[in-house]
Amino acid sequence: MKVSSIHRSLLLALSFSFDLVTSAKAPLLINPPGLAPLPSLKQATAAAAAAGLELGNIQGDILIGMKKDKELFFFFHINDVPTFRSHLSADIHPLVTDVTELLSNDTQPATLVNIAFSQAGLNTLGVTDQLGDSLFSAGQAAGAADLGDGPGAGTGNWEPAFVTGTIHGVLILASSTTDNINSQLASLQATLGSSITESYRLLGEARPDDQNGHEHFGFKDGISQPMINGFNGVINGVPLFPTQSPAIDAGHILLGESGDRSMDSRPPWAKDGSFLVFRQLKQLVPEFDNFLVANTPSDMTPELLGARMVGRWKSGAPIFLSPHADDPDLGNNSTRNNNFNYTSSDPDFIFESNQERCPFSAHIRKTNPRADFTIQSPFPNHIIRSGIPYGPEVSPAEAAAGVSTVERGLAFVAYQSDISVGFHTLQNVWANNQNFVFGKNISTNPGIGFDPIIGANQGAARNVTGLDPSSANGVITMLTDFVVSRGGEYFFSPPISALLTPLGA
Numbered sequence: 460m461k462v463s464s465i466h467r468s469l470l471l472a473l474s475f476s477f478d479l480v481t482s483a484k485a486p487l488l489i490n491p492p493g494l495a496p497l498p499s500l501k502q503a504t505a506a507a508a509a510a511g512l513e514l515g516n517i518q519g520d521i522l523i524g525m526k527k528d529k530e531l532f533f534f535f536h537i538n539d540v541p542t543f544r545s546h547l548s549a550d551i552h553p554l555v556t557d558v559t560e561l562l563s564n565d566t567q568p569a570t571l572v573n574i575a576f577s578q579a580g581l582n583t584l585g586v587t588d589q590l591g592d593s594l595f596s597a598g599q600a601a602g603a604a605d606l607g608d609g610p611g612a613g614t615g616n617w618e619p620a621f622v623t624g625t626i627h628g629v630l631i632l633a634s635s636t637t638d639n640i641n642s643q644l645a646s647l648q649a650t651l652g653s654s655i656t657e658s659y660r661l662l663g664e665a666r667p668d669d670q671n672g673h674e675h676f677g678f679k680d681g682i683s684q685p686m687i688n689g690f691n692g693v694i695n696g697v698p699l700f701p702t703q704s705p706a707i708d709a710g711h712i713l714l715g716e717s718g719d720r721s722m723d724s725r726p727p728w729a730k731d732g733s734f735l736v737f738r739q740l741k742q743l744v745p746e747f748d749n750f751l752v753a754n755t756p757s758d759m760t761p762e763l764l765g766a767r768m769v770g771r772w773k774s775g776a777p778i779f780l781s782p783h784a785d786d787p788d789l790g791n792n793s794t795r796n797n798n799f800n801y802t803s804s805d806p807d808f809i810f811e812s813n814q815e816r817c818p819f820s821a822h823i824r825k826t827n828p829r830a831d832f833t834i835q836s837p838f839p840n841h842i843i844r845s846g847i848p849y850g851p852e853v854s855p856a857e858a859a860a861g862v863s864t865v866e867r868g869l870a871f872v873a874y875q876s877d878i879s880v881g882f883h884t885l886q887n888v889w890a891n892n893q894n895f896v897f898g899k900n901i902s903t904n905p906g907i908g909f910d911p912i913i914g915a916n917q918g919a920a921r922n923v924t925g926l927d928p929s930s931a932n933g934v935i936t937m938l939t940d941f942v943v944s945r946g947g948e949y950f951f952s953p954p955i956s957a958l959l960t961p962l963g964a
């Protein structure tokens with residue numbers, strides 16, 4: 460498909476220098492220093508062959524992570540099923556970008572095209588097979604309060620389009636420019652005509668300049684991702700990236716692969732698909748910054764308080780490895796910045812209760828407790844995060860007033876083979892649970908508290924302990940949320956072959 464157009468442009472460009480040809484198209488992916496490495500095409504091909512994984516049948520966004528520059532989420536409703544199905548096979552299937560295409564600049568399309576469907580969408584398409592995930596089938600709105608969203612029934616702050624359960628699917632378009640995205644969207648809309656209508660859209664954009672790769676609070680994001688066997692994990696017993704997160708079997712992310720705990724209940728056509736959790740998470744940035752200034756204990760700086768909430772400094776340096784000051788070289792270095800597990804050989808370091816280096820409640824410790832979680836080791840609760848920031852930079856007027864007047868945040872995307880084991884455990888069982896991590900001997904036992912970044916209590920106040928290194932049992936109360944859920948939906952990102960059968964016609 461894209462190969463033919465590349466051949467065409469190479470022919471046209473024969474008289475130009477190689478440099479001109481290669482610099483003509485900006486790469487689709489950004490590569491901020493310090494993020495989890497992608498394998499080379501050669502490494503991924505070898506890993507896939509060893510694990511029997513068909514990377515060419517897997518939608519690219521599932522394994523590529525957060526390294527995108529511009530990304531449009533175009534949510535749609537299907538009106539005309541036969542027309543939509545025939546376009547899905549004939550026109551969309553050839554456009555959908557797989558994993559291997561993204562691993563070299565030569566094969567990257569100008570605009571990535573991926574597509575995923577809600578349960579309502581699969582029902583509309585006449586798919587009767589159950590995928591074996593009850594949270595997916597119920598839809599996200601049904602579980603809003605259970606996720607800690609609030610107030611009231613949970614959907615009070617939600618974007619209306621997400622509340623009604625009428626979104627059938629989402630087109631994901633990513634590129635180095637919004638012009639590319641807009642022309643790809645216009646072409647798709649011309650093809651699909653009135654067989655779909657737009658329900659809602661959200662444009663994500665990586666932040667500019669030295670904030671590239673950082674989320675809106677200012678912290679580098681997308682650093683720690685699970686390494687996946689068959690992609691960038693262990694090949695024939697040898698880890699490709701030994702200083703990264705431990706490798707997990709592909710079935711924790713992809714249906715029907717080794718490690719998928721519901722392997723037996725998946726329809727065969729769903730193999731190599733993945734559940735996509737989408738959440739529009741509004742971030743109140745000037746309010747967060749003011750909270751840090753107003754609540755910093757006298758022995759700390761606001762910068763340290765923020766770093767202890769996240770578990771990393773803004774550069775990405777983990778506070779567990781650099782507890783007193785930021786270390787940009789560490790933050791930039793992906794062979795060092797993810798090589799820790801909250802254990803220490805220091806004899807003075809009482810692992811069971813010590814929060815001096817990193818609070819148990821820190822966002823990255825709540826959502827990936829590493830060696831803290833001893834009940835099940837290794838534990839299966841992993842996601843690949845493939846989101847992107849949305850909304851403009853904070854204006855000087857907003858910063859001066861300390862009040863957000865424009866919405867900005869994180870277009871959160873998580874992929875996993877089981878939403879209950881993945882996203883739902885991280886949000887509901889861990890981040891929102893004041894007693895997680897279990898079994899730590901905090902002397903006066905005030906509990907560990909909420910994840911200060913994403914922990915949610917339906918809008919009510921949240922207590923957090925451990926943020927002050929000299930007073931680990933001291934409680935800081937957060938009266939308001941700095942991350943507010945605007946809702947979302949659960950989708951299934953099918954294997955590319957399923958766009959022909961059974962989804963297409």
Ligand code: HEM
Binds near residue numbers: 680681741842942
């Ligand atoms: C606006 C909301 C959020 C913000 C600002 C945010 C920010 C961050 C930052 C700065 C990091 C550290 C860099 C990195 O390791 O990539 C991180 C890591 C992480 N976040 Fe979030 N995040 C948000 C929402 C979520 C949600 C909703 C979840 C899941 C329920 C989540 C799960 C994770 C995980 C699993 C990690 C990696 C932890 C590790 O392996 O050490 N995040 N996040």
Ligand SMILES: *[C@@H]1O[C@H](CO)[C@@H](O)[C@H](O)[C@H]1NC(C)=O
Binds near residue numbers: 562
């Ligand atoms: C694509 O090219 C850019 C430079 O323009 C480079 O930094 C990046 O590593 C290349 N990506 C791949 C996947 O080869």
Ligand SMILES: *[C@@H]1O[C@H](CO)[C@@H](O)[C@H](O)[C@H]1NC(C)=O
Binds near residue numbers: 773774788790
């Ligand atoms: C490393 O990080 C700092 C700050 O986080 C940044 O300004 C700098 O450009 C980075 N250096 C490299 C070599 O990427």
Ligand SMILES: *[C@@H]1O[C@H](CO)[C@@H](O)[C@H](O)[C@H]1NC(C)=O
Binds near residue numbers: 795
């Ligand atoms: C990153 O850290 C590794 C291991 O300490 C070191 O060998 C390498 O030179 C560092 N890279 C940079 C760019 O500093």
Ligand SMILES: *[C@@H]1O[C@H](CO)[C@@H](O)[C@H](O)[C@H]1NC(C)=O
Binds near residue numbers: 799800830836
């Ligand atoms: C944590 O890391 C240490 C040091 O690398 C290692 O010895 C230990 O086995 C790890 N623990 C777990 C549970 O992974």
Ligand SMILES: *[C@@H]1O[C@H](CO)[C@@H](O)[C@H](O)[C@H]1NC(C)=O
Binds near residue numbers: 922934936
């Ligand atoms: C939060 O902590 C304060 C003490 O700082 C305590 O009075 C209050 O009961 C706690 N709230 C909850 C919900 O645990």
